Amino acid sequence: MIYPFYTEKSSPLHSLDPRVKIIGTIAGIAAIMLYNDPKILIPLFFAFLLVGRLLGGVEIREQIKLLKPLLPIVIITLVVWPIIYEPRLKGLLFGVSFAMRLLTFALITFLLLMTTTQRDLILGFVRLGMPYEFGLTISIALRYIPTLYVLSRNITDAQRSRGWEVEKGNLLVRAKKMTAVLIPLLVASLKTAHELSIALESRALGTGRKRTFLYDIEMTGRDYAATAIILILFGLALYVRYGLGLGHVSIYG
Incomplete structure (x- = not known):
């Protein structure tokens, strides 16, 4: 049995087209990959917590609860990096940055799953090609x-x-x-x-025939506006990283 993860709520994230949320998830993960400085990653993590609370209607304590299974991996990351990297303080810094990356990746993915039904998620991927x-x-x-x-x-x-x-x-x-x-x-x-x-x-998956859908999705003006905002924010993340040179600490330098 695949346990349900979607929670039925009335929120801006729930009402968005799944394609917009998929694009937002990919853009969010890509933006997190740009940085390895905890001074950037920690605020971004709390920013996504607020997005889930204000736009997705998901309580912050519920989001934190979902991240608890990752706690052992986070602890291992924080312990191992100061051991394998000199100086120890900088190793701890990288441990914190990789731990925050992991938690933020998981948080973004959970928000997608909690605000999108499986049917809409599959349709979103299919409509994206x-x-x-x-x-x-x-x-x-x-x-x-x-x-x-x-x-x-x-x-x-x-x-x-x-x-x-x-x-x-x-x-x-x-x-x-x-x-x-x-x-x-x-x-x-x-x-x-x-x-x-x-x-x-039993449902004849992979018969080779063109699939039809009883329920379809359609982009609205609000969805296009949300997509534009996502792309603008991702462009801002690129500018902060490469234009201003912020958010990156050299591992080998």
């Missing part, structure tokens, strides 16, 4: 992230109800105990993938 099979694959891949999150949470709760305690013991003991979650999660993931393949085959 992508083959239907590719659009469906990307949509399922994006939705599989919350699916694994929900599966892992359910398995963890089930194991804890049986007396499983991962908090006790040293690091090696804890890692060994995690197999109680990882193995059922792997089995459940394979089962979900198998059920999904059967569902797609």
Whole structure:
């Protein structure tokens, strides 16, 4: 089962054409890639939090909750960079910058999924020129992230109800105990993938005929205006990075 991630709300982001949101997601990720200075990345992260709250109607605490599964990776990034890079302080700076990149990438993706139905997401990819099979694959891949999150949470709760305690013991003991979650999660993931393949085959996916759609999407004046704003903001990000030379710290220099 692919767990739903979309939340039905009345907000400016929900009402936008999916193509606009896809373009905005790509532009946002590309803009984040331009910078590696925490002085730029940290404000951008909080800016996207505000976008999700004000334009998407998603509470900030709900957005933070979605990012919690990434906390171990963030901690590892913050610990490893000062170890592998000299001087240590600059290594910590790069650790913070890469951690903020990761969190912002995830946040932008989550906002797309929470404000766009799977049907609209696939239609958006198709109307942008992508083959239907590719659009469906990307949509399922994006939705599989919350699916694994929900599966892992359910398995963890089930194991804890049986007396499983991962908090006790040293690091090696804890890692060994995690197999109680990882193995059922792997089995459940394979089962979900198998059920999904059967569902797609039962609907004759890939027959080669031109697809028709019961429901279609159409750009409005508001969507074109939103696209123009997104492109202007991305152009501003390019100007700040390359015109003003801000937001980049040399790793090798």
